[in-house]
Amino acid sequence: MTEGFRLSPYTCTFAGALLVGGVTVTVLLRRGNVPWRYIGYSMFLNVILILYGSRMYSVVASGFKVRLWDAGIASLGGVIGLLAGVIIFGCIYDEGKALMWESYILAMPLMYGIAKVGCYLVGCCHGIEYSGPLAVTYDSEYMQGGPYFPVQLLESIVFIIVFLIGVGVYRSNGRKYTGAVVMLLCAIAKFAQEFLREEHVGKSISGSQWICIGFFLWSIVLFYKSGNKNVQIQKQK
Template sequence: MEKPSKTKLQKMAPVGKVVDRGGNRLIPELFKLGPITVFPWGLSLSIAILLGTFIGIKLAGAIGIDADRVLDLAIVLVVGGVVGARLFYVFIYEPAYYFREPLQILALWNGGMVYYGALIGGFITGTLYVVRKRLPFWKFSDVVAPPLALGYGIVRIGCFLNGCCYGTPTQSFLGVIFRYSGGTACPDPVPRYPTQIFSSLLGFLLFGLLMYLSKKKRFDGQVFLTFLILYSIGRIIVEYFRENLIVFGNITVSQLVSVLIIIPAVVFYLVRGREAKN
């Protein structure tokens, strides 16, 4: 979920109320539990964490890794992911605002989280945990990859219902007008590509592929590196249909990060594959 930015050329959609598009409803607010409002994005994130942890335990058990290690790693990854997702947004999307209002960095309920930041933050904290505990890095990374893909697919459904992370205007049948009770969730009430759904499908497809590859892999690390490469390629494609921060030319910040991930991932894939043959 990405918070709307008032300082960027291309803006993300804000959290709204109930969104209506041609009789269908997008529902940023699901229900209330007393003073607590349950949002679909937060609920989808919770489901992603629980399902991801469950699947991670199953995958780890199949290769002899203790479930307690996976639970500990899941906590480390979630903490690192949340911190990374927030800091990426703060420093890349809204640095001027948060410099003036530093306490707002802690206001996670106002939105402003970036998946690539979560991926980077989780990678750092996860690596530190694995190294500190002297655990097999590549084996653990392969266990983590399928849950990451599944979680991404689930959370993007929450983004769709929330009305954030939307696409560029389109007149095709795919167009969605994101509206809420106070107006439009986008800068203008025009049909836009539902890039959240594109991203969700990418996540689910990757999950299926990675689960299959987990049983057929030729070397440790193959599943994780495949995830990094294919996700990054898919993200580059989706970004062509999405409103996002432009860094130069027509390149978005997520496309730039994708390229920076693909290059070392391909190198490691080739090196690990060659070592497996020898």
């Protein structure tokens, strides 16, 4: 007999992450006087690209053996989709490119942290076998197994801390480095926590970690470009 059903916590947290991220970005962009319709266009594009990116990552990782409709969701794919959307819209709306970049990069770890709560509740992307404090065992229709290390919960906490650090940098005199700092911290945090995931067992560097290395190098370039921005403004004076 069916006891009942619930909406998947994964779906709820994913939707919640998009909502919270959307509100955060809207507040930041409105502070920069970006017109509402440009905020709307960029969000429409970014939501589509987050959804597609998260599934496309799984399609590509499977070697095109699954269709987009049947593919699972990969959070790193969603991040890649978001960054692609920000870059594409920056090419269209040149005047607001820097502000768009800063706002979306700042909101990114917050969205990721909220979405990871869903992963923790459902049991996907679970950690290595572990029976110490806070170990989690899954016993539902969706997932059985354990005890595992709660790597999804750790990721959620770490990325929300990264977001708070980003807010601190944004509100400080070093605001121009916000994007670079957030991307650097996200790359390091994701790279390190991948070692605690069960699917990493037996691998030296996983596909996700190679992408993190790419983000790390990108953040170095961002630091350099952000530093040069100040020099260029001084020269014009």
